[in-house]
Amino acid sequence: MAGLATCCSTLSSTSHVAVSWLEFQTHHSGRITAWKPSRWRNANGIRAEVKFVKPDEAKKLVTEEGYAVVDVRDRTQFERARIKSCYHVPLFIENKDNDIGTIVLRTVHNNFSGLFFGLPFTKPNPEFTESVKNQFSAGSKLLLVCQEGLRSAAAANKLEKAGFENIACITSGLQSVPPGTFDSEGKTELQDAGKAGLVTVQGKISAVLGTVLICAFLFITFFPDQAEKLLELAPTS
Known part of the structure; x- marks a missing residue:
C-alpha cells in the first residue's frame, strides 16, 4: 500500500471545486481504495493547489484556455475509450514481475477482480513523472483524467511536487462525463470505459x-x- 497526498483549492465563486487535504492509499490493482486527511508543503513552503472541475468546465479549459489532456488510466481502460488527441501516461502499469509474492497476488487478483471486474494487475509506474516532464514544461496547462477521479488526483499531487503549476482534474473522473462533451474514440463511451469482466x-x-x-x-x-x-x-x- 502506498500513500499519495493531494489537495485542492477553489477556482472561483462560480467553479465547483472542493477544498480538501487528502492522503490516498493505493491497491495493487491500481485502484485508490482509501483516503484520509493529510497536510504537507512543497519545497517552497506552498500548499499544493489543484483545480477540480465539472465536465463542462473541463471542456472550456481545453477549448478556451489551451489545457492539454493527459490520460493517466491503465492501458485497458484507455483502449476502450479515450478523448481524442490526449496524451497517455499511465499512473499504474501492468505488473509482470515474477517473484513468488507477486505471482501469488497476481493469481488471486486475476481469479477475482480480474475475472469479475476486468481489472488488470498493476503497480505504480516508476517513470510517470519523468514521462510527463519529457513531454511538457512545468508551466504547461494540464487536464489530468482517469475513470473515477482518484488516480488523476494522485497524479496531480506527484506533478505538483515536481514543479507543475497549472493542473486540473475532473471531479469524479470520466465516468461523470456526458456523451458528446469531448470528441472521443474507442469501442465504448468514456463513462463506460471502466466496465468490463463478468459484471x-x-x-x-x-x-x-x-x-x-x-x-x-x-x-x-x-x-x-x-x-x-x-x-x-x-x-x-
Whole structure:
C-alpha cells in the first residue's frame, strides 16, 4: 500500500471545486481504495493547489484556455475509450514481475477482480513523472483524467511536487462525463470505459431477462385469453 497526498483549492465563486487535504492509499490493482486527511508543503513552503472541475468546465479549459489532456488510466481502460488527441501516461502499469509474492497476488487478483471486474494487475509506474516532464514544461496547462477521479488526483499531487503549476482534474473522473462533451474514440463511451469482466456480461443478461419478463407481463395483461391457451399447451410434469 502506498500513500499519495493531494489537495485542492477553489477556482472561483462560480467553479465547483472542493477544498480538501487528502492522503490516498493505493491497491495493487491500481485502484485508490482509501483516503484520509493529510497536510504537507512543497519545497517552497506552498500548499499544493489543484483545480477540480465539472465536465463542462473541463471542456472550456481545453477549448478556451489551451489545457492539454493527459490520460493517466491503465492501458485497458484507455483502449476502450479515450478523448481524442490526449496524451497517455499511465499512473499504474501492468505488473509482470515474477517473484513468488507477486505471482501469488497476481493469481488471486486475476481469479477475482480480474475475472469479475476486468481489472488488470498493476503497480505504480516508476517513470510517470519523468514521462510527463519529457513531454511538457512545468508551466504547461494540464487536464489530468482517469475513470473515477482518484488516480488523476494522485497524479496531480506527484506533478505538483515536481514543479507543475497549472493542473486540473475532473471531479469524479470520466465516468461523470456526458456523451458528446469531448470528441472521443474507442469501442465504448468514456463513462463506460471502466466496465468490463463478468459484471458487464451479467448486466447484459439481466437486461435481456428483464425485457422478456416485461413483454410476458404485457402479453398476459392485454391478451389474457391467448395467454391462457398458451399455458394450456405447456407440458406439465
